[in-house]
Amino acid sequence: MTSALPTVHGMTLKKKLAVVGAGMVAHRLVEALVERGADETWDIEVFGDETRPPYDRVALTSFFSDRDPEDLLLGDGSLWKRPGVRLYRNSVVSRIDRDAKQLHARNTTFQYDKLVLATGSYAMVPPVDGSDLPGCFVYRTVDDVAELRQWVLDREAVLGRKVRGAVVGGGLLGLEAAGALTALGADTTVVEFAEWLMPLQVDRAGGGALRRIIEQMGVSVRTSTATSRLKAGRDGKVARMQFADGERIPADVVVFATGVRPRDELARSSGLEVGERGGVLADPGCLTSDESIYAIGEVAHIAGRVWGLVGPGYTMAEVVADRLLGGTAAFEGADLSTKLKLLGVDVASFGDAFAATNGSLEVVYADPTAGVYKKLVMSDDARTLLGGMLVGDASAYTNLRPMVGRALGSDPTGWLLPEGMEPPGAGAALPDDASVCSCNNVTAGQIRCAVTERGCTDMAGVKACTRAGTSCGSCVSLVKKLVDVQLAEAGIEVSTALCEHFPYTRAQLFDIVRVSEISTFSELLAQHGSGHGCDICRPVAASILSTLRHSHVLDGENATLQDTNDHVMANMQKDGTYSVVPRIAGGEVTPEGLIVIGQVASDFGLYTKITGGQRIDMFGARIEQLPAIWKRLVDAGFESGHAYGKSLRTVKSCVGQSWCRYGVQDSTTLAIDLELRYRGLRSPHKIKLGVSGCARECAEARSKDVGIIATDKGWNMYVGGNGGFTPRHAQLFAEDLTTEELVRAIDRFLMYYVRTADRLQRTAPWIESIEGGTDAVRQVVLEDSLGIGADLDAAMAAHVEHYQDEWAATLADDTKLARFASFVNAPDTADPDLAYVEERGQRRPADEAERAVLIAGASIPVRTEEVTV
Amino acid sequence: MTTHETWTRVCALDALVPDRGAAALVDGHQVALFRLSDSGEVHAVDHLDPFSRANVMARGLVGSRQGTPTVASPMHKQSFDLVTGRCLDDPDVSLHVWPTRVADGWVEVRNGSA
Ligand code: SRM
Ligand SMILES: Cc1cc2nc3c(=O)[nH]c(=O)nc-3n(C[C@H](O)[C@H](O)[C@H](O)COP(=O)(O)OP(=O)(O)OC[C@H]3O[C@@H](n4cnc5c(N)ncnc54)[C@H](O)[C@@H]3O)c2cc1C
Ligand code: SF4
Ligand code: FES
Numbered sequence: 001m002t003s004a005l006p007t008v009h010g011m012t013l014k015k016k017l018a019v020v021g022a023g024m025v026a027h028r029l030v031e032a033l034v035e036r037g038a039d040e041t042w043d044i045e046v047f048g049d050e051t052r053p054p055y056d057r058v059a060l061t062s063f064f065s066d067r068d069p070e071d072l073l074l075g076d077g078s079l080w081k082r083p084g085v086r087l088y089r090n091s092v093v094s095r096i097d098r099d100a101k102q103l104h105a106r107n108t109t110f111q112y113d114k115l116v117l118a119t120g121s122y123a124m125v126p127p128v129d130g131s132d133l134p135g136c137f138v139y140r141t142v143d144d145v146a147e148l149r150q151w152v153l154d155r156e157a158v159l160g161r162k163v164r165g166a167v168v169g170g171g172l173l174g175l176e177a178a179g180a181l182t183a184l185g186a187d188t189t190v191v192e193f194a195e196w197l198m199p200l201q202v203d204r205a206g207g208g209a210l211r212r213i214i215e216q217m218g219v220s221v222r223t224s225t226a227t228s229r230l231k232a233g234r235d236g237k238v239a240r241m242q243f244a245d246g247e248r249i250p251a252d253v254v255v256f257a258t259g260v261r262p263r264d265e266l267a268r269s270s271g272l273e274v275g276e277r278g279g280v281l282a283d284p285g286c287l288t289s290d291e292s293i294y295a296i297g298e299v300a301h302i303a304g305r306v307w308g309l310v311g312p313g314y315t316m317a318e319v320v321a322d323r324l325l326g327g328t329a330a331f332e333g334a335d336l337s338t339k340l341k342l343l344g345v346d347v348a349s350f351g352d353a354f355a356a357t358n359g360s361l362e363v364v365y366a367d368p369t370a371g372v373y374k375k376l377v378m379s380d381d382a383r384t385l386l387g388g389m390l391v392g393d394a395s396a397y398t399n400l401r402p403m404v405g406r407a408l409g410s411d412p413t414g415w416l417l418p419e420g421m422e423p424p425g426a427g428a429a430l431p432d433d434a435s436v437c438s439c440n441n442v443t444a445g446q447i448r449c450a451v452t453e454r455g456c457t458d459m460a461g462v463k464a465c466t467r468a469g470t471s472c473g474s475c476v477s478l479v480k481k482l483v484d485v486q487l488a489e490a491g492i493e494v495s496t497a498l499c500e501h502f503p504y505t506r507a508q509l510f511d512i513v514r515v516s517e518i519s520t521f522s523e524l525l526a527q528h529g530s531g532h533g534c535d536i537c538r539p540v541a542a543s544i545l546s547t548l549r550h551s552h553v554l555d556g557e558n559a560t561l562q563d564t565n566d567h568v569m570a571n572m573q574k575d576g577t578y579s580v581v582p583r584i585a586g587g588e589v590t591p592e593g594l595i596v597i598g599q600v601a602s603d604f605g606l607y608t609k610i611t612g613g614q615r616i617d618m619f620g621a622r623i624e625q626l627p628a629i630w631k632r633l634v635d636a637g638f639e640s641g642h643a644y645g646k647s648l649r650t651v652k653s654c655v656g657q658s659w660c661r662y663g664v665q666d667s668t669t670l671a672i673d674l675e676l677r678y679r680g681l682r683s684p685h686k687i688k689l690g691v692s693g694c695a696r697e698c699a700e701a702r703s704k705d706v707g708i709i710a711t712d713k714g715w716n717m718y719v720g721g722n723g724g725f726t727p728r729h730a731q732l733f734a735e736d737l738t739t740e741e742l743v744r745a746i747d748r749f750l751m752y753y754v755r756t757a758d759r760l761q762r763t764a765p766w767i768e769s770i771e772g773g774t775d776a777v778r779q780v781v782l783e784d785s786l787g788i789g790a791d792l793d794a795a796m797a798a799h800v801e802h803y804q805d806e807w808a809a810t811l812a813d814d815t816k817l818a819r820f821a822s823f824v825n826a827p828d829t830a831d832p833d834l835a836y837v838e839e840r841g842q843r844r845p846a847d848e849a850e851r852a853v854l855i856a857g858a859s860i861p862v863r864t865e866e867v868t869v
Numbered sequence: 870m871t872t873h874e875t876w877t878r879v880c881a882l883d884a885l886v887p888d889r890g891a892a893a894l895v896d897g898h899q900v901a902l903f904r905l906s907d908s909g910e911v912h913a914v915d916h917l918d919p920f921s922r923a924n925v926m927a928r929g930l931v932g933s934r935q936g937t938p939t940v941a942s943p944m945h946k947q948s949f950d951l952v953t954g955r956c957l958d959d960p961d962v963s964l965h966v967w968p969t970r971v972a973d974g975w976v977e978v979r980n981g982s983a
Contacts, residue, residue, distance in 0.1 A: 500934070522906075532907055534932030535941040535948075560888035560906075564928050564943035567889070572943055576923035623928075824880045824891040824902065831899070831924050 014043045014084070017324065018103055018112035020093045020266065021119035022048020024057055025297030025313035027074045029116060030085060032321035039084040042324065045112075046085075047105050049092040050141060053080060058310055058472055060145055061176045064183050069142045071729065096270040098290055114292050116320060117267060117280055121260035121298040121308070126168070130230030135238035136254045139177045148255065152184040155237075155252050162187050164250050166241050168227050169257035170197040175342040177255040178219055182343065189220040189249060191241075196223055201338065201349040202373075202389045209366065209373035209391045213345050216371070230254060262299045262306055275301035284330035286320050294320045303333045310471060311335065311439045318441075335438045337404075339390075339397045339474040345371075346394035348474075351387025351404040352377050360386055365416040367392075374416045376400075376408075383407045398478045402434035402444065436478055439471035444482055451486040459483055477771070498759065499536040502529040506684060507756045510544050514755075519549050520557045539563040540759050543646060546682040547754055547795075550802035552809055554816045565644035568820065569806055570626055573619060575834060575845040578626060580606070580618040581643035582633050583679065586653040586671035586691075587614030596636040604629055607842045613650040613688070615641060620843065622830055624822040630807045639805040642680060646760075648687045651675035652700065656693030656710070663693035665710030670739065671699070674708075677743070678750065680803050684757040684766070687750065688722070702730045705763040706746055711735070715742045719749060720764040720774065728764040731774050734782060747796040748781045748789060755792075876970065876977040885911065885976065890927035890940065892916045896980040900967055901927035903951060904976075905938055912951040913967035913978050918942045919956075926964065 017033075019026050026046055033039060048054070055072040063069060080087040088106060095104040102109045123138035125131050135155075137148045155163050165181040167174045170192030181188045190197070196207025197214070211221050226244040230251070233239030241251040262279040273281040273289040279301030286294045286302065295301075296316035298308055307313065312334035322329035337350030355362055359380035366373045372392035379386055385408045390397055396415055408415065430436070432445030450456045450465045459476075462483050463469050469476040496505045504512065509528075518524050521541045525533060533541075542561035545551065551558055553566055565571050570578035582597065597616050601608045604625060606618035621629055642648060651674045654660065656667030671691040681687070690701030691708045701707030707718035713736040721730030734745055757766040770776050779785035810816045821827035835854050836843040846854060879893045879902065887906035892899060899916035916924045921944040929940040931951070938951040948957045954964035968979040 501932075531936065532905075532931070532933035532938065534934070534939070535930040535946060538930055538932065559886065560931075563930065564925075567928070572925065572928070574921065574923065574944075576921075576925040576928075576944075818884075819886070819889075822892065823894045823899075824884055825893050829894065833899075833924055 015113040017042045017044045018115045019046040020117050022046050022054050023120045024310050025317050026118040027054035028314045029317035032318050038325055044085045046087045047091045047093045061180055063145050064180045098270055117295040118297045119263040119299045122263050124259050124261050125256045126258050128227050133232050133238040138256050163252045165253045166251040167255045174257035177257050179343040191225050192223045193226055206373050206389050206391045213371040279306040285323050286316050296320055302331055315441050337401050337438055339394050347391050348394035348397040349389040350401045353387045353389045357386050363412055376412055402436055437468040437475040440467040442466045442468040447482045448486050501531045501533050501537050506759045510755050513544050513548055521561050543682040571644045578621045580621050581641040582638035583641040584615040585675040586668055600632045614652050624828055627817055627820050631811055634808050640807045646685055647682050648678040652690040654692050654698035667691040667693035681799055683754045685760050685762045714738050720767045722762050745781055748792045751792040751795050875979055877980050879976045879978050882971055882974050882976055888931050892927040895978050899924050903931055911969045911976055913969045914954050914964040918944050919962050
């Protein structure tokens with residue numbers, strides 16, 4: 001090879017960039033640098049004092065529902081594994097020596113050519129007596145919220161009653177914290193010094209509306225109230241909160257959410273200039289008073305202020321990335337619009353929300369009974385939108401925010417009505433320079449360009465290419481609209497056809513069969529398709545016909561449609577033999593049942609293994625042995641476990657209330673009942689359920705398509721979880737349902753899925769594909785917004801009524817049994833090529849090397865299968 | 870033309886379910902037979918799946934691609950042309966094809982590798 005390798009000398013020419021702070025903005029900076037190939041000229045070292053790699057602080061509160069901090073991590077982690085990029089966790093930078101261009105961390109010094117301060121903010125705790133007592137928290141990091149959660153759970157157990165929580169601060173962080181406490185089961189009081197809640201985002205009337213909604217949720221609110229001290233109980237832990245007016249309330253946990261301050265101590269101690277009220281002073285290029293040091297994110301004071309949102313921080317990160325590569329990008333200020341969902345209440349404010357512009361007019365729509373307050377701020381001629389605030393229903397936010405500074409048309413009030421009529425500016429008409437995603441600073445033009453010039457053909461592509469919609473998510477519906485319009489205009493038709501034989505989606509085919517009399521594949525093909533079918537459309541048709549016509553998998557023409565596994569009702573293994581999985585509903589099995597399985601496996605020489613689905617799999621059954629094996633199992637009361645079907649697999653259970661000392665409901669009985677209810681239900685992909693007897697979640701219900709977790713009052717239902725290649729945690733769907741309500745909700749959810757999902761689409765991607773996502777599905781399932789509830793109920797009732805065990809029915813029918821011949825002219829002859837070796841006391845298929853030896857006739861302990869049964 | 874002796878009688882035509890395969894032993898070879906519902910023809914190819922080396926082709930799904938009758942391997946779904954035996958997903962791979970005929974309601978396969 002003659003190609004020149006990079007020389008060691010060449011590598012030493014790389015400059016060193018140090019990034020102090022490993023938060024959201026630091027992450028974006030490194031990402032932006034790597035994207036532009038800057039890691040070829042820069043060695044990048046990032047120092048963070050937290051234990052985790054950068055995570056999504058904006059979504060911190062989801063920790064309470066998802067519980068897995070890993071889910072919050074930004075990016076897929078590969079960024080930190082690149083050569084030339086290094087992340088030091090647990091590493092406080094204690095000092096910067098600007099003359100020597102060195103920083104101090106990890107008890108050593110690091111050299112830098114350029115340094116970026118991205119140290120963010122800290123949560124401010126007001127000087128209140130007792131604010132350092134055990135039980136007082138702030139709300140900034142994953143560790144903060146993890147400790148808070150543990151505290152509440154521990155106190156509840158020790159006190160043996162509901163925990164009383166108090167949140168100091170009624171701004172956005174305070175309400176997030178109140179939401180978290182409430183979710184943990186605490187009685188919560190929010191204490192706000194100002195006259196109304198969220199004084200920075202909404203006006204008095206908006207604050208009033210917000211208060212009413214929040215109080216209805218059982219959260220107490222005290223405004224115009226100053227906290228004067230906290231007192232401990234006998235155990236030394238916080239117990240009471242006292243106000244300036246002398247009044248006091250009990251409090252077992254206190255969260256301070258009284259604002260944040262820039263973490264500029266490092267900058268101060270190294271002599272950098274800081275703003276009067278904190279923040280490292282920097283110019284529009286993000287350069288501080290030291291020309292080797294930049295400041296970005298919440299710690300930076302640029303364009304007259306510090307910026308407490310992630311969007312402006314990301315812009316600063318892009319500016320510095322550009323500057324480091326010789327560019328001239330500048331930060332000129334940013335949009336401070338926000339949309340939040342606090343305690344389930346939408347609050348949004350954008351543009352000149354407080355009508356500070358001279359002569360501006362306000363248009364207000366308020367519906368106190370519905371808990372809605374909406375205000376638009378218009379220019380003096382009532383034509384141009386200047387800003388607005390939305391409380392209770394912020395659905396108009398996504399469409400309105402990009403319209404700031406633009407004419408709204410003749411009647412702006414139309415934008416405020418409930419279910420706000422599709423505003424004229426949305427989608428197609430939005431000008432190219434209108435900002436659509438404020439978190440990531442993406443304009444309508446950039447989204448259009450992603451489709452027309454960068455070849456994106458779907459939402460996922462546009463998200464990856466522009467980052468629009470990847471932070472707070474509030475812009476997703478608008479982005480999607482733009483993408484759809486652009487795709488249509490570009491004449492890009494994304495084919496939704498199932499395969500070359502049917503120009504329909506699976507959902508459309510389902511509807512065709514549902515409203516017709518068609519009951520065979522040949523009729524379907526003749527009337528709506530072409531050709532001879534294939535391994536894609538045949539199984540889909542089999543699944544649909546099974547759901548709608550309830551016939552046996554091997555009845556008549558059905559048999560020709562079944563995928564290999566369904567055709568013999570077993571799973572094909574690598575050597576062409578099959579596995580046998582009897583149903584063990586909820587994982588519960590009697591000792592006698594276990595003995596039968598053991599005896600059958602032993603008699604037929606089958607390898608046995610406990611599966612990940614709480615049941616037992618027997619491997620190595622030859623096709624002609626399947627009926628004899630199943631006869632034994634069926635006679636002993638077992639039935640098909642449908643391990644082969646795109647259908648219900650298992651309902652995983654925990655032992656629950658009947659044995660477990662923590663269980664609050666009978667999770668095992670519910671799991672068994674559900675498994676028996678949905679067994680045999682054919683679906684677009686496999687379906688798994690799980691039921692846990694308490695929040696400890698031993699049944700891993702949240703990794704299932706439908707997960708159920710017991711509560712004191714009933715059952716919480718989660719949907720859209722799965723393991724596999726793209727693991728998803730199921731999302732909360734409904735709370736505290738009775739068993740009856742739960743079963744109905746699951747019935748409808750599953751039937752709606754069976755009807756409308758795509759082939760091989762699990763519930764999570766299905767939910768994502770529905771406009772409106774989980775909320776939209778919830779409306780269909782719980783509020784019957786499409787008016788199909790009764791229809792779905794009836795369909796599930798018919799499924800339950802027509803269920804029959806496929807194996808029992810097969811054993812009773814000689815024509816079906818004829819399908820299990822090994823050879824049509826030698827029905828009981830075993831495949832002579834099968835070969836096995838023994839391992840850990842059981843057999844497994846011989847691998848290639850072992851087979852070679854076997855064929856050469858050597859005498860290793862290998863045996864070919866002899867004909868049995 | 871070949872003589873009668875080289876044809877092996879395998880099974881009654883009725884024993885083959887239309888659009889589903891069946892394995893047969895023909896002179897020591899494992900053969901996969903397919904009776905198609907539209908053309909009424911019977912095709913015979915290797916039962917051995919060249920990709921997985923397991924004897925499973927008869928358990929694959931039949932279908933068509935651009936009008937060509939096909940069978941998909943049940944193991945990893947590669948499609949094969951039932952007429953030529955050619956793999957449609959990998960031109961380097963093919964199944965051996967056995968000539969077949971139906972005589973007096975019996976399916977016969979011509980053995981030997983000619
Ligand atoms: C036997 C078992 C592994 C074991 O030894 O424990 C198993 C074995 C197979 N799994 Fe699995 N899976 C088994 C539990 C799981 C689990 C764990 C669970 O259910 O808690 C998962 C992750 C959870 C999930 O599904 O969300 C799992 C995720 C998959 C996936 C990925 C699905 C996805 O959405 O990405 C596949 C591929 C597929 O279905 O397309 C798969 C496919 C398969 C197939 C069917 C592959 C195949 O076509 O041959 C395997 C053959 C089963 C057989 O009996 O021959 N298996 N598989 C488990 C049987 C459970 C049961 O009793 O029915
Ligand atoms: C609960 C919550 C909800 C929020 N919701 C929203 C929202 O909806 N929309 C929105 O726009 N913004 C929201 N924010 C604000 C947003 O999270 C911040 O604007 C953003 O995280 C700022 O990024 P940053 O990188 O500047 O700072 P950070 O993400 O705070 O990162 C700074 C990092 O530097 C570390 N660090 C500090 N000093 C040192 C040192 N000397 N040595 C080593 N490491 C150091 C810190 O520990 C921290 O990990 C929310 C914040 C919280 C807490
Ligand atoms: S989830 Fe709860 S009830 Fe079930 S076994 Fe675990 S701790 Fe016990
Ligand atoms: S506006 Fe937050 S992700 Fe787009």
